Each structure stands twice: as structure tokens, then as C-alpha cells.
Amino acid sequence: MGRIQSPVAFIAAIALIASIPLSHAHDHKGDERIQDGDHISREPIDAILWLHILLMTLSFGILYPLGMVMGLVRNRFHVPVQVTATCIGIVGWFLGHGHDGRQFEDGNIHSVYAPFLGLGVLCQVGMGIYLKLHLERGWHGRVRRIVVRVHGIVGITMPIATWLQMVFGGITALGFCHTHHLGQCLAHFIMGGSFIAYAIVMTLMTLVGQAWLRRQGRAPEFWDSLIIAVWGFVNTFTEHRWGQPWSHGDYQHTSMGIVWWCAGLLGLWLSRGRNGEARRNLIPGIVIFLTGWAMSSHVQHLEFSTKVHAVFGYTLMAAGISRIIEIAFVLRDRTSRPNGEPSTFQHLPPYLLIASGFLFMGANEEQLQLLYDSGVDHVSYLLVLYSLAFLLYLFVQILIYVYSSNTVEKQATGSIGIRSRNAGRRRPELPPIETGRDAEEFELEGLMSDDEERLESALTRVGEATPPMKEGRS
Numbered sequence: 513m514g515r516i517q518s519p520v521a522f523i524a525a526i527a528l529i530a531s532i533p534l535s536h537a538h539d540h541k542g543d544e545r546i547q548d549g550d551h552i553s554r555e556p557i558d559a560i561l562w563l564h565i566l567l568m569t570l571s572f573g574i575l576y577p578l579g580m581v582m583g584l585v586r587n588r589f590h591v592p593v594q595v596t597a598t599c600i601g602i603v604g605w606f607l608g609h610g611h612d613g614r615q616f617e618d619g620n621i622h623s624v625y626a627p628f629l630g631l632g633v634l635c636q637v638g639m640g641i642y643l644k645l646h647l648e649r650g651w652h653g654r655v656r657r658i659v660v661r662v663h664g665i666v667g668i669t670m671p672i673a674t675w676l677q678m679v680f681g682g683i684t685a686l687g688f689c690h691t692h693h694l695g696q697c698l699a700h701f702i703m704g705g706s707f708i709a710y711a712i713v714m715t716l717m718t719l720v721g722q723a724w725l726r727r728q729g730r731a732p733e734f735w736d737s738l739i740i741a742v743w744g745f746v747n748t749f750t751e752h753r754w755g756q757p758w759s760h761g762d763y764q765h766t767s768m769g770i771v772w773w774c775a776g777l778l779g780l781w782l783s784r785g786r787n788g789e790a791r792r793n794l795i796p797g798i799v800i801f802l803t804g805w806a807m808s809s810h811v812q813h814l815e816f817s818t819k820v821h822a823v824f825g826y827t828l829m830a831a832g833i834s835r836i837i838e839i840a841f842v843l844r845d846r847t848s849r850p851n852g853e854p855s856t857f858q859h860l861p862p863y864l865l866i867a868s869g870f871l872f873m874g875a876n877e878e879q880l881q882l883l884y885d886s887g888v889d890h891v892s893y894l895l896v897l898y899s900l901a902f903l904l905y906l907f908v909q910i911l912i913y914v915y916s917s918n919t920v921e922k923q924a925t926g927s928i929g930i931r932s933r934n935a936g937r938r939r940p941e942l943p944p945i946e947t948g949r950d951a952e953e954f955e956l957e958g959l960m961s962d963d964e965e966r967l968e969s970a971l972t973r974v975g976e977a978t979p980p981m982k983e984g985r986s
Contacts, residue, residue: 545615552687558613565681567604571597572629572674574907580667581911585918591644598637605630614685622677622684629677632670639663675705679873688878697876699765704873706743707828710736711865712908718854718862719912720919725847729790732847733839734783736796741776744769768806775799792845797835804828804868817880819890824871831864859905867901 545553575597582590605626616623639659648656679701683689689697717725717732725732747769751762779795808825812818834857839845842857849855874897883893 546617550687551617551620551690552685553615555613555615557685558611560607560611561613564604564607564611567600567607568681569678571601571604572670573678575600576674577671577907577911578914580670581914582918583664583667585915587914587918591640594636594640598633601633616684616687620684621689622680625677625680629673632666632673636663636666636670639666679705686879686882688876693876693878697878700876701873704869704871707865707869707872708904710739711862711869711905714865715862715905715908715912718848718858720916722848722852725790731783731790731792733779733793733796734790737776737779737783737793739776740796740799741773741780744772744774744776747772764806764810768803771802772799775802790847792839792843792847794836794839797832797839799832800835800865801829801832804830804832807872812880813877814880814884816884816890817875817877820871820875820880820894823890823894824868824875827864827871828868831861831868834864835861863901863905866905867898870897870901870904 545555547554575593579590579593579597582593639662642659643656643663683697683701713735714732748766749769751765751769775795775798779793779799782793782795783791785791804825804827806825807828808822810818810821810825812821838858838861842855843849871894874893
């Protein structure tokens with residue numbers, strides 16, 4: 513028991529120390545320094561608030577997702593990483609109440625949402641301490657199973673909740689998304705976040721989701737088409753305020769919703785083969801391409817905004833084309849390559865989708881107006897957004913690597929987290945999927961010219977038509 517009391521006492525001490533500044537926590541009193549019609553004061557962001565942003569990004573944006581993945585694979589560093597993230601988050605929490613400089617109006621979305629995120633962290637810490645005590649006798653045996661499941665569910669949802677809070681923080685810091693700007697702001701952030709989530713799910717299906725797809729008996733395009741159809745129905749009936757005159761934007765967004773649900777229904781039908789087997793199809797890639805084409809010609813009030821939307825549309829079109837090429841020419845209608853390893857080209861569609869998500873999230877009218885007034889050109893701004901996409905895709909790859917490198921020898925051991933002595937040196941490989949050909953034949957297939965293929969086919973026909981030669985007498 514002494515081995516367990518140490519981390520529990522440490523966490524309790526950290527919580528006690530962190531509670532000391534509660535009576536001295538800074539009250540914003542933002543309304544006294546905010547001018548009428550504004551939602552933030554005119555002062556710049558001070559060093560303490562920047563430190564709050566950096567610590568919260570490190571804690572909730574990096575360490576908590578990393579600790580969540582380690583918890584899924586039962587890595588021994590799961591608890592230290594989560595404890596470190598909690599301590600950093602506590603410090604960052606109180607720095608957010610002790611800053612000077614720019615002030616924000618009371619009741620902003622970032623401050624309203626913060627207690628719910630803190631409650632989630634508190635629940636995770638409490639359930640983690642309970643599980644660390646290993647109480648399994650009596651009623652604890654039944655309760656423990658429930659706590660393990662809830663602990664896992666909350667842990668998986670924490671990165672999503674954290675992402676929302678970081679978006680709310682950026683909106684609050686700049687004073688965006690109020691009054692008549694709220695609708696377009698929500699559309700940009702929700703749609704852009706959806707592209708990023710789609711890219712992450714696509715990456716998971718490509719790298720570690722093949723076994724799950726085989727168990728479900730569904731092609732990836734089945735799930736893509738289902739989401740596209742549902743999202744299309746929602747857009748069709750929510751983009752226009754019924755009973756009011758139709759505008760240019762209403763026509764464009766509503767027609768885009770109609771395309772989505774029509775194409776989604778077709779994709780659902782084509783994802784099922786003649787005998788009920790899973791089949792790949794190109795419909796989701798075509799929908800992504802059409803959406804990018806529509807957005808590339810979406811004229812805005814500012815030329816700056818028109819250029820940003822055009823580049824967003826081109827990026828989304830490239831994502832759709834690359835997805836079509838991946839399915840039709842790289843994988844040739846298979847779920848994966850015969851050796852289970854993704855090709856280099858398969859990293860292109862998810863990255864372009866992540867970049868499209870950041871471009872669309874950063875294309876709301878208030879933010880582009882601020883950049884235009886500051887003298888920032890659209891090329892520099894777009895390069896920064898592409899850089900953020902590179903960093904996020906890198907972090908996703910790191911998390912997937914941590915998961916896959918800890919999930920080895922599952923068939924041999926029958927559990928996750930038990931590794932052989934040489935497990936870290938070997939790369940796990942998936943068995944061939946939906947193909948009867950050898951990997952060597954698949955790799956050499958692209959190197960054969962059309963003339964060589966015709967010559968090989970002719971020789972095969974001649975060999976089949978020629979009767980076997982009789983052996984001569986000795």
C-alpha cells in the first residue's frame with residue numbers, strides 16, 4: 513500500500529497548494545475597461561496571459577492526448593504523464609485569472625466552458641486514483657468495472673473537449689463571433705473542424721484500423737458516405753432561415769447540402785457489393801472535390817477574403833483528387849496494400865484535409881478583416897495555416913506510433929501492453945487484405961510496360977495451347 517500512497521499524497525499536495533491562490537484570484541472586471549460595442553479591451557495580451565496560453569496548450573493540447581493513448585495501451589508512463597499534465601494545467605488555470613493587459617467581457621464562452629472542462633479533469637483524476645488503489649474485493653469488484661469503462665470514455669472525449677476550449681479561447685481573445693457574425697463564424701469553425709476530424713479518422717483507418725474494418729465488414733467509404741448524407745440533410749434545412757428572402761450565400765450553401773446528401777446516398781449503395789461484400793467507391797472523393805470547386809469560386813466582400821477562400825477551395829479539390837487516385841490507382845479498390853503498410857501517397861489526402869480545415873476555420877470574415885487592417889498579405893497568412901497543418905499531422909502520427917508500437921504480439925499474448933523483449937525493434941505487419949496475389953507481384957506490377965504485359969499474355973496463351981512434349985526413349 514505504501515507504493516500507492518506516494519502518488520496519491522503528491523496529487524493531494526499539489527491540489528492543496530493550487531487552492532491557496534483562490535482567495536487572491538484575479539477578478540477580470542472586464543466590463544469597466546471595455547468600450548461600448550466592443551467585447552475586449554484595447555490593451556495587448558500581456559506576458560502572463562501568453563504563459564497561460566502556452567501552459568494550457570502543453571497540458572491539454574499535448575500531454576493529455578498523449579497520456580490518453582498511453583492509457584489505451586496500458587503503458588507504464590500513463591500515470592506520470594497525466595499527473596504532469598494536471599499540475600501544469602492547474603498552474604495555467606490560475607495564471608488565466610491573474611493576468612493584466614487585455615480584458616474580456618464577463619460571461620464569455622471561454623470562461624463559461626472552462627468549469628465543465630475542469631470537472632472532466634477532476635473526474636479523470638478521481639477515477640484514476642481509485643483505479644490505482646486496486647480495490648477489487650466485495651462491491652469494489654463491480655464498481656471497478658464501471659469506473660474502468662467510464663474512465664476510458666471520458667479519456668477519449670477529453671481531446672475533443674480540449675479542442676473546443678482552445679477554439680473558444682482564440683475566439684474570446686480576439687473578440688470574435690458576436691451579434692450578426694455568429695452564424696458565419698459557427699459555420700466556418702464547425703465545418704473546418706469537421707474536415708480535420710475526417711482527416712484524423714481517415715489516418716486511423718489507414719494505419720491502425722484495418723482489423724476493425726474487417727470485423728465490421730464495411731468499406732471506409734460506407735462510413736464516409738453515411739456522414740456525408742447526414743451532414744447534407746442538416747445543411748439543406750439549416751443554411752437558410754425559412755420565411756426570409758433568399759440570398760446568394762443561402763442558395764450556394766443549401767445547394768451544397770443537397771449535393772452532399774444525394775451523393776452520400778449513392779455512396780452508401782455502392783459501398784455494398786453484389787453479394788453483400790464491402791466495396792470501395794469514389795463518391796466521397798468526388799464530393800470533396802465538388803465542395804472545393806464551389807468554395808474556390810465563392811466571392812467575398814474583401815479581395816483578401818476571396819483569395820483565402822480560393823486557396824481553401826483548391827486545397828480541398830486536391831484532397832478529393834488525391835483520395836480518388838489513392839483508391840483507384842494506388843490501392844486498386846483494395847482496403848490496403850498487400851503487406852499492410854501504407855504507401856507514401858496515402859499520407860497526402862489526410863494532410864490536405866487538415867490543411868483545408870485550418871484554412872476554412874481561419875477564413876471567417878472578422879479574422880480576415882483584422883488581418884487586412886494589420887497589413888498582413890494573404891500568402892504569409894496561408895503559409896502559417898499550412899504550417900499548423902503540418903504540426904497537427906505530425907502530432908497525430910506520433911500518437912498513432914505510440915499506440916501501434918505498444919500494441920504488438922497481441923495474438924501471442926492475448927492482451928494489450930505485454931510486449932516481447934524485441935517488440936520495440938519489430939514493425940507489426942497486417943496480413944494481406946482482399947487480394948490473392950503476392951506482394952512481390954503487386955510491387956512489380958507498376959514496373960511492367962504495356963508491351964511486356966501483352967508479350968507475357970501471348971506466351972501464356974501459347975503455352976496453354978501447346979500439348980506437352982513426350983519424353984523420348986532412353
